[in-house]
Every structure is written in C-alpha cells, then in structure tokens.
Amino acid sequence: MQERIGLLDWDSISEEMNQKGxxxxxxxxxxxxxxELIGQYNNETLFRKTVNMERYRFGLGEYKxxxxxxxxxxQQLRETVYPKLAPIANNWMRVLNINKQFPESLExxxxxxxxxxxxxxTPLILQYGEGGYNALxxxxxxxxxxxxxxxxxxxxxxxxxxxGEFVLIEQRPRAQSKAIVLKPRKGDMLVFTTNxxxxxxxxxxxxxxxxxxxxxxxxxxxxxxxxxxxxAT
Numbered sequence: 509m510q511e512r513i514g515l516l517d518w519d520s521i522s523e524e525m526n527q528k529g530x531x532x533x534x535x536x537x538x539x540x541x542x543x544e545l546i547g548q549y550n551n552e553t554l555f556r557k558t559v560n561m562e563r564y565r566f567g568l569g570e571y572k573x574x575x576x577x578x579x580x581x582x583q584q585l586r587e588t589v590y591p592k593l594a595p596i597a598n599n600w601m602r603v604l605n606i607n608k609q610f611p612e613s614l615e616x617x618x619x620x621x622x623x624x625x626x627x628x629x630t631p632l633i634l635q636y637g638e639g640g641y642n643a644l645x646x647x648x649x650x651x652x653x654x655x656x657x658x659x660x661x662x663x664x665x666x667x668x669x670x671x672g673e674f675v676l677i678e679q680r681p682r683a684q685s686k687a688i689v690l691k692p693r694k695g696d697m698l699v700f701t702t703n704x705x706x707x708x709x710x711x712x713x714x715x716x717x718x719x720x721x722x723x724x725x726x727x728x729x730x731x732x733x734x735x736x737x738x739x740a741t
Contacts, residue, residue: 509584512536513592521699522596525656529718530676530688530700537695541581542662546731549633554579556628567643567722569636571734574629582631582735585658590614590737593656593699600655603706603713610654614737617654621739626650630736633662636672637729642722644677646703649740657702658735664694669728676700679717680707689723702736 516533524531537545548554549572556575561567574582594610601608611617621627630649634642647657663669676688692698700720706713722730 509581510588513585513588516592518592521592525596525699525701525705528688529678529705529716530690530698532690532692533697533699534693535695536585536697537581537660537662539695542660542694545579545581545633545733546662548579549635549731561640561642565643566645567641569634569640569642571632571634573632576629578629578631582733585660585733585735586631586737587614589658589699589735590617590654593654593737597655600706603708604715617737618739621650621652624650624652624741626652626739626741628740630738630740632734632736634732634734635729636669636722636725636731638725638727640672640722640730641724644675644719644721646719647734647736648703649736649738652738653702654737655702655704656699657737658733659698659700660733660735661692661694661696661698662731662733663729665691668694669725669730671724671726672730673723674698675721675723677719677721679719681714681716 521531554574555572557573559571561569591612594612597610674690678686701718704715704717707716
C-alpha cells in the first residue's frame with residue numbers, strides 16, 4: 509500500500525486540490541481488497557457504531573464507523589496518505605491567513621485530537637441499496653479537524669449499481685453554487701476538501717465552502733470506504 513501511494517502523481521493531485529477542491533487517483537485498491545472490505549461489512553466486531561441515515565435525515569442508506577484497531581488496509585491508507593496531504597493543507601492555511609498548521613505525521617495529528625478529547629476513530633464504510641442517497645454535508649466531528657479526506661470506491665459503476673454519482677457543491681460568496689459530479693471506478697480514490705478551499709480573487713485569497721453527497725442509486729448496491737484523518741469527540 510505504501511508503495512502504491514508513493515507512486516501516485518502527488519504534484520498533479522496537489523494542483524487539482526488547489527484548483528477544484530478534489531482530485532482522483534485510479535486503482536489505489538485492488539479488486540480483491542475492495543471485495544475484502546465489502547465482505548467485512550457484517551462483521552460487527554470491527555465497528556463501534558452503525559448509523560441508519562434515514563433516521564437522522566442524512567439520506568437513505570447505512571454506514572458503520574470502525575473501532576480501533578483499524579483493519580490493516582484502512583490503517584495503511586490513513587497513515588500513508590496523510591503526510592502527502594499535510595503540506596497542501598498547510599499552504600491553504602497560509603494563503604487564507606488562518607493561524608493553524610498541521611503536523612507531518614498522522615500520529616501527531618491524533619495526539620492533538622486526543623488532547624482535545626477527540627478519541628473515537630472516524631474511518632467508515634457506507635452501504636446503499638436501490639433508492640439510497642447521501643444528503644450534502646461536511647464531516648467535521650469536533651474543534652480539531654483536518655481539511656481533506658478520502659473516499660475509496662468498492663463497486664463498479666454501471667455493473668454493480670446505477671446512479672450513485674459522487675457530488676461536490678461549491679458555494680462561492682455572492683454567486684450561484686457550482687456542482688462537480690463524479691463517478692470513479694472500483695478501486696479508485698478521491699481526495700476532497702472536508703470543509704472549504706482557498707480561491708484567489710482580485711484582493712487575494714478567500715475561502716469557498718464545499719459540501720459533498722451521493723446522488724440516488726437507481727439500481728444495485730454501492731459501497732464506499734471513507735477515510736477521515738481526525739478523530740471524533
């Protein structure tokens with residue numbers, strides 16, 4: 509996993525994050541790894557909490573938060589990708605004049621979370637059936653949060669399910685919202701902003717808020733792995 513992550517074009521990912529607030533990478537997980545993660549969905553010993561999305565008006569579907577220790581694949585993704593994203597995040601803080609810098613390692617970030625009583629793991633796996641969707645939202649979980657996160661796609665669109673596009677909405681001040689609609693393939697990874705991204709205007713950089721969600725699944729089943737780097741309260 510570490511080698512696969514290291515071989516990704518991080519210069520291109522950084523540029524896309526700066527320009528769009530999201531960036532994709534193909535084939536980060538193998539087909540076997542995707543199937544293994546889906547196969548673990550009903551192993552309740554791996555999870556600390558199950559959320560029925562309809563109950564909380566989050567959408568229609570279900571997701572489960574992993575408990576510590578995380579499965580090896582999930583832990584490796586979290587540990588290996590974070591150091592690649594921290595410099596991008598720190599540059600965002602700098603250009604937006606936000607007095608915050610993120611540490612180089614995931615271990616240091618989690619230590620900071622734990623000082624602020626954020627001790628619960630946030631990686632999760634989501635499952636949708638026909639009619640399922642995820643309303644637009646942001647994943648913050650506490651005062652300490654890292655401004656980028658990952659989603660890894662565990663099913664093949666057009667084969668395992670129909671619909672279910674990943675949707676990002678960019679809310680620029682005093683302007684109409686812009687939608688980014690994506691449909692990555694099985695094993696692909698998407699990096700995207702948790703909350704906002706910087707945009708350069710005539711008077712310098714300003715902050716643009718973004719939310720994400722999933723459009724309605726019209727047929728089949730869709731699973732994704734969500735990697736959030738900060739822990740929750």
